[in-house]
Amino acid sequence: MPAVAVDLRGTAGVYWRLMAAGFRRQWHYKLAMFSGLFTNCVFGFVRAAVMVAAIDATGGFGGYDAGSIGAYVWISQGLLGAMQFMSAELELAERVRNGDIAIDFLRPVDVQLGNLAADLGRALCTLIPRGVPSLLVGSLTFGLVLPTSPESYLLGAFSVLLAAALSYLSLFALTMVAFWVVETRGIRSLYQTGGTFLAGLFVPVHIFPDWLRAIAESTPFPSMLQVPVDVLSGRVTGWDAAHLVGTQVFWLLVVGAAGRVLLAAGRRKLEVQGG
Amino acid sequence: MVETAVRASGRRTGPSGSRWSPYAAVLRSRIRAQRTYRLSFASDLLGATMVGLVEFAEVWVVFNQAKVLGGLDMDAALLLFGLSNLAFALAQLGFGHLDKLPSLIRLGTLDVYHLRPQPVLLQLITSDFSLRRLARATVALVVLTTGLVRNDIDWSASTVALLALTVLSATVLFGGLFVAAAGCQFFLIDGAELTNSFTYGGSFAASQPISVFPTPLRLLFCIAIPVAFTAYFPTLALLGMPGPAGLPSWLAWGAPLAALWVWALAGALWRIGTRHYQSGGG
Numbered sequence: 001m002p003a004v005a006v007d008l009r010g011t012a013g014v015y016w017r018l019m020a021a022g023f024r025r026q027w028h029y030k031l032a033m034f035s036g037l038f039t040n041c042v043f044g045f046v047r048a049a050v051m052v053a054a055i056d057a058t059g060g061f062g063g064y065d066a067g068s069i070g071a072y073v074w075i076s077q078g079l080l081g082a083m084q085f086m087s088a089e090l091e092l093a094e095r096v097r098n099g100d101i102a103i104d105f106l107r108p109v110d111v112q113l114g115n116l117a118a119d120l121g122r123a124l125c126t127l128i129p130r131g132v133p134s135l136l137v138g139s140l141t142f143g144l145v146l147p148t149s150p151e152s153y154l155l156g157a158f159s160v161l162l163a164a165a166l167s168y169l170s171l172f173a174l175t176m177v178a179f180w181v182v183e184t185r186g187i188r189s190l191y192q193t194g195g196t197f198l199a200g201l202f203v204p205v206h207i208f209p210d211w212l213r214a215i216a217e218s219t220p221f222p223s224m225l226q227v228p229v230d231v232l233s234g235r236v237t238g239w240d241a242a243h244l245v246g247t248q249v250f251w252l253l254v255v256g257a258a259g260r261v262l263l264a265a266g267r268r269k270l271e272v273q274g275g
Numbered sequence: 276m277v278e279t280a281v282r283a284s285g286r287r288t289g290p291s292g293s294r295w296s297p298y299a300a301v302l303r304s305r306i307r308a309q310r311t312y313r314l315s316f317a318s319d320l321l322g323a324t325m326v327g328l329v330e331f332a333e334v335w336v337v338f339n340q341a342k343v344l345g346g347l348d349m350d351a352a353l354l355l356f357g358l359s360n361l362a363f364a365l366a367q368l369g370f371g372h373l374d375k376l377p378s379l380i381r382l383g384t385l386d387v388y389h390l391r392p393q394p395v396l397l398q399l400i401t402s403d404f405s406l407r408r409l410a411r412a413t414v415a416l417v418v419l420t421t422g423l424v425r426n427d428i429d430w431s432a433s434t435v436a437l438l439a440l441t442v443l444s445a446t447v448l449f450g451g452l453f454v455a456a457a458g459c460q461f462f463l464i465d466g467a468e469l470t471n472s473f474t475y476g477g478s479f480a481a482s483q484p485i486s487v488f489p490t491p492l493r494l495l496f497c498i499a500i501p502v503a504f505t506a507y508f509p510t511l512a513l514l515g516m517p518g519p520a521g522l523p524s525w526l527a528w529g530a531p532l533a534a535l536w537v538w539a540l541a542g543a544l545w546r547i548g549t550r551h552y553q554s555g556g557g
Binding site for chain 1: 312315318321323326330332336337339340343344345407463466467468469472473476479480483484488489
């Protein structure tokens, strides 16, 4: 233990390298990322058309206008690849099921943080071929208005990072349930569909009826998409934006702690079984 | 359980001892297998019901704010969503698992299908039959029924015929989209997500009033991937509404033709795909 504590720089180095490895691994899947971008754009076209029509039909549509709804649609489509919403189950789930996770426990890398680092690498990599081109396509077709102040981008980048970490950690916590349940598909599809909806993917949380918005805001989901979109698009600025990012940090700690508790409990169960 | 088994074996000796009986036997065993693990089945059903409810909630939230979108109000949107989603859910029941083709190719499992003396596509279609998807169809059916009750529809034999024809053809159409997607997946193993844009994207577009789209998208959804025929045109006809300019009302009866076109496309893509397929050498 003391050795680990002393060699902090070496420990950080391991996670840094895991992140770089995650990035490089994702970089190889170019066709996958292009096809992801294509699909993001098709959904972007359809969503943007519906939203623009809805704005034309109403006076105030959650405070959006044609430019800001464009920013919402195309930023959210661009971020989608980074967030663990639509993905199949984590590779980790199979390791939990077949007991290979026992090997991971023996490694000198924390299971939760190590996997988080690798996934952040993957997430950052998707932003280049999916995030940026999505904004370009959006600005060339339906048009979108982006903020002019640098702090929106700085805080926005931080908010995107927090959202990516939060979305991974919540899927991680969900995956830990596989220690007790063999098939997690039902739970996962509940999480994915309910989660993407409450996160504000198809319809912004701001146009939910009040009761539905109250439900959404009592979950970590808006922190995974609506919040980074709001900060990055400049819809929310200054202290309000800082407050939103604070909410993200809060959920990150809660969901991260839940994942750790489940991981520790699962580890004890695994030892009982002799996995 | 025993009762099912007896009935199943009783039927096998019946007149269906034809070339279809292997498929029927596989389907029956799939259904039995899914019902055996009760808890897993229940969570699957709950998950699938949620998918249906959430998809409806997306449409509902927009109409709740906008009141009228693309000439349709909330009640009309119920019809639109019910028609398109019922057909999509039914098509998914039969064809949705073709999505898994890339992993079959990657793992070399597809070779097994090629070894059997039956058409690969038919085997794939019957290789999985997820009862959970009935939950999604049920949600759509409830929405559609609500729409049929709440709207002022001029009921006649032709209205009923239009409804039946539309649901049937639209199911076939969406099924064709899944087959077309599968055909492309022989080329796109890594990029299989691309085909989601015309299966799931098509279904998403079909549940929106097509009139809100700019011209290129309208052409896409009326002609190339003609999902407008699955719900939008029939909804206009059921409500006796005139469509957008340039789109005559008899288009509502066009769903079978649209389905035929999609299947022509799907057949071609599937043939090209299977010809291109070279085993992983497993």
